[in-house]
Amino acid sequence: MGIDRRTFIQLVTxxxxxxxxTPVIWKSLDDAAIWSQNWSWIPRLKYGEITEQATLxxxxxxxxxxxxxxxxxxxxxxxxxxxxxxSKGGVDAISAGGAQLxxxxxxxNGPMKKVAxxxxxxxxxxxxxxxxxxxxxxxxxxxxxLAIVSGDxxxxxxxxxxxxxxxxxxxxxxxxxxxxxxxxxxxxNMGGSGQIGYDLDNAxxxxxxxxxxxxxxxxxxxxxxxxxxxxxxxxxxxxVYVYAGPFxxxxxxxxxxxxxxxxxxxxxxxxxxxxxLLNSGASASVSDxxxxxxxxxxxxxxxxxxxxxxxxxxxxxxxxxxxxxASAPLVISGSEFGQGxxxxxxxxxxxxxxxxxxxGKKGGMxxxxxxxxxxxxAVSRAELTRRDFAGYLAAVASDKVNTPAVLLVYEANxxxxxxxxxxxxxxxxxxxxxxxxxxxxxxxxxxxxxIMPNPHSFERFDDAQTPxxxxxxMLSACAPVIGPLYNGKSTIDVVLGVASVLGIDLGYExxxxxxxxxxxxxxxxWDSLIGGAAFISDxxxxxxxxxxxxxxxKAVAMPKGGELALAxxxxxxxxxxxxxxxxxxxxxxSKFELLGKDLFVQINGVTAKKLNVSExxxxxxxxxxxxxxxxxxxxxxxxxxxxxxxxxxxxxxxDVFSRGKGDNIFKIITVSTEPGTDMAVWTSSVVSIA
Numbered sequence: 245m246g247i248d249r250r251t252f253i254q255l256v257t258x259x260x261x262x263x264x265x266t267p268v269i270w271k272s273l274d275d276a277a278i279w280s281q282n283w284s285w286i287p288r289l290k291y292g293e294i295t296e297q298a299t300l301x302x303x304x305x306x307x308x309x310x311x312x313x314x315x316x317x318x319x320x321x322x323x324x325x326x327x328x329x330x331s332k333g334g335v336d337a338i339s340a341g342g343a344q345l346x347x348x349x350x351x352x353n354g355p356m357k358k359v360a361x362x363x364x365x366x367x368x369x370x371x372x373x374x375x376x377x378x379x380x381x382x383x384x385x386x387x388x389x390l391a392i393v394s395g396d397x398x399x400x401x402x403x404x405x406x407x408x409x410x411x412x413x414x415x416x417x418x419x420x421x422x423x424x425x426x427x428x429x430x431x432x433n434m435g436g437s438g439q440i441g442y443d444l445d446n447a448x449x450x451x452x453x454x455x456x457x458x459x460x461x462x463x464x465x466x467x468x469x470x471x472x473x474x475x476x477x478x479x480x481x482x483x484v485y486v487y488a489g490p491f492x493x494x495x496x497x498x499x500x501x502x503x504x505x506x507x508x509x510x511x512x513x514x515x516x517x518x519x520x521l522l523n524s525g526a527s528a529s530v531s532d533x534x535x536x537x538x539x540x541x542x543x544x545x546x547x548x549x550x551x552x553x554x555x556x557x558x559x560x561x562x563x564x565x566x567x568x569x570a571s572a573p574l575v576i577s578g579s580e581f582g583q584g585x586x587x588x589x590x591x592x593x594x595x596x597x598x599x600x601x602x603x604g605k606k607g608g609m610x611x612x613x614x615x616x617x618x619x620x621x622a623v624s625r626a627e628l629t630r631r632d633f634a635g636y637l638a639a640v641a642s643d644k645v646n647t648p649a650v651l652l653v654y655e656a657n658x659x660x661x662x663x664x665x666x667x668x669x670x671x672x673x674x675x676x677x678x679x680x681x682x683x684x685x686x687x688x689x690x691x692x693x694x695i696m697p698n699p700h701s702f703e704r705f706d707d708a709q710t711p712x713x714x715x716x717x718m719l720s721a722c723a724p725v726i727g728p729l730y731n732g733k734s735t736i737d738v739v740l741g742v743a744s745v746l747g748i749d750l751g752y753e754x755x756x757x758x759x760x761x762x763x764x765x766x767x768x769x770w771d772s773l774i775g776g777a778a779f780i781s782d783x784x785x786x787x788x789x790x791x792x793x794x795x796x797x798k799a800v801a802m803p804k805g806g807e808l809a810l811a812x813x814x815x816x817x818x819x820x821x822x823x824x825x826x827x828x829x830x831x832x833x834s835k836f837e838l839l840g841k842d843l844f845v846q847i848n849g850v851t852a853k854k855l856n857v858s859e860x861x862x863x864x865x866x867x868x869x870x871x872x873x874x875x876x877x878x879x880x881x882x883x884x885x886x887x888x889x890x891x892x893x894x895x896x897x898x899d900v901f902s903r904g905k906g907d908n909i910f911k912i913i914t915v916s917t918e919p920g921t922d923m924a925v926w927t928s929s930v931v932s933i934a
Contacts, residue, residue: 292316298776395656462713572607664869
């Protein structure tokens with residue numbers, strides 16, 4: 245017998261209505277709910293007292309000051325610490341899930357060593373420290389045999405590592421590359437000392453040249469809070485913002501004006517702006533002012549700048565006029581993704597601040613003194629920041645320097661997050677003994693011979709000194725919020741213990757003692773620091789800067805043109821150079837950046853037509869060091885001949901939330917050497933597509 249559509253609907257409707265009025269279905273649902281709630285792997289919140297404790301997180305590119313709420317001793321949510329100037333009550337997109345990351349499936353449960361078949365075997369801390377001591381003992385006093393890289397640019401932990409390297413007879417201790425390195429190299433060439441800072445809090449006109457302050461440059465959360473304070477809803481605007489960069493990113497979208505400027509052209513833009521300032525009578529009492537003026541007036545005239553980067557003379561002249569008429573103007577230069585910019589970009593932007601008389605002034609560019617080191621044998625923070633890890637690793641890859649016998653990696657993931665990633669990973673693979681001090685099973689840990697996991701940020705003592713970009717020197721610290729959930733151990737404690745075995749006296753016996761000494765030497769109160777307050781230092785450098793005209797004349801060259809420029813960008817919800825995608829953030833990733841397992845890159849319609857591609861086209865991008873596969877999204881907020889590509893995807897390690905999602909854009913970013921500074925740079929990367 246056949247059933248027509250009407251009969252079928254009547255039968256289904258009757259069945260549903262009947263189910264609603266019978267107790268059987270409700271009893272079944274109740275039993276299913278009870279059964280599902282008893283699954284052994286579901287995390288359960290404890291009952292107990294609700295408490296709050298201040299802490300720090302270092303999951304993003306800059307430390308974030310938080311307050312963690314716990315119940316029965318277990319953290320369950322975080323909020324911003326409004327009492328701390330380091331992040332001014334803001335919370336970044338990674339730190340927001342800090343309590344959940346305590347239970348991340350990516351966490352390393354305890355020390356492990358690689359065995360013959362390439363797998364890992366759990367070992368005791370005693371065995372792990374003995375193995376490390378033996379490997380280090382064999383190379384002690386031999387130059388070039390030990391290298392160390394730290395991903396923590398603000399912590400006293402990096403002081404301990406640099407002091408340990410010195411005790412081992414090694415000068416190869418580095419920080420991972422970032423805008424702070426470019427600024428340190430620039431300041432050194434300008435004859436200054438300390439750290440460049442920017443008083444965003446008091447500036448009434450801010451020009452960002454490539455620096456994506458809302459996503460990846462400087463202390464992102466603090467930048468966002470300052471922006472909010474200066475532009476309160478429904479009230480008068482206190483500051484004007486202009487962004488000069490390759491596409492309409494978060495900073496450009498938040499600004500009053502966007503000026504399209506190609507990747508790697510920041511120095512040309514700044515020097516073209518300097519032309520108009522000089523032409524209007526701007527000057528500075530600087531030793532090489534005459535050389536600088538000659539350079540700018542001859543090589544960066546309006547017609548040459550327009551031909552090189554496409555910015556019309558009227559736009560430049562109008563911007564120069566706005567800067568000169570502002571009470572507290574400020575110019576900030578950096579890369580679109582927080583690293584890889586050259587020293588020339590920072591020098592050129594600093595020259596604008598100098599011509600405006602805005603160095604050391606309220607709302608201007610500052611020179612901040614380093615806080616005193618806690619470990620006497622450590623190199624200064626400024627010196628450590630200047631060291632070029634990308635250049636060192638490139639030299640190892642090309643056999644220009646000897647491969648170290650031992651490489652220690654702390655809170656960093658260089659196998660994944662270095663330009664020309666495959667080349668750099670191959671260089672690291674040459675190291676006979678690789679040690680990872682990582683909380684997570686990241687790409688570097690998955691290649692290590694020995695893994696010695698550092699506790700989660702909420703499980704350890706830690707501190708943070710003057711994040712790059714802030715306008716005043718400061719220090720924050722934290723104590724553990726919760727005892728260790730896994731078998732981790734503070735890397736500082738491990739290094740101090742191994743140093744003692746090797747006869748190297750670093751002056752301390754525990755991480756807590758080192759951090760307390762740092763606070764004491766800085767003049768801060770330890771109890772106040774771990775209670776959530778930030779120590780603010782009035783100490784600033786007063787160096788007389790020069791324009792570094794001789795460096796600029798070598799480093800800044802007009803682009804060839806006709807190539808497809810790569811504009812990588814970073815967004816914190818996708819992770820950072822040390823963190824993969826936090827599980828709770830997966831739903832926040834745009835379908836125009838990742839759809840399923842496909843990475844999307846963005847170009848405008850003119851470029852798409854030139855390349856003969858359309859929305860959704862699958863393409864292969866090729867750079868000097870490798871290639872990536874992606875799909876195309878047409879976005880008119882991208883400059884002509886520029887391809888905007890998201891970083892943070894394409895992981896080969898971590899967990900199911902990150903592994904195999906998209907491709908790693910770091911593979912196609914090209915490293916080159918900047919003339920004049922000799923530092924490794926990669927903001928001028930070009931690619932071809934098929």
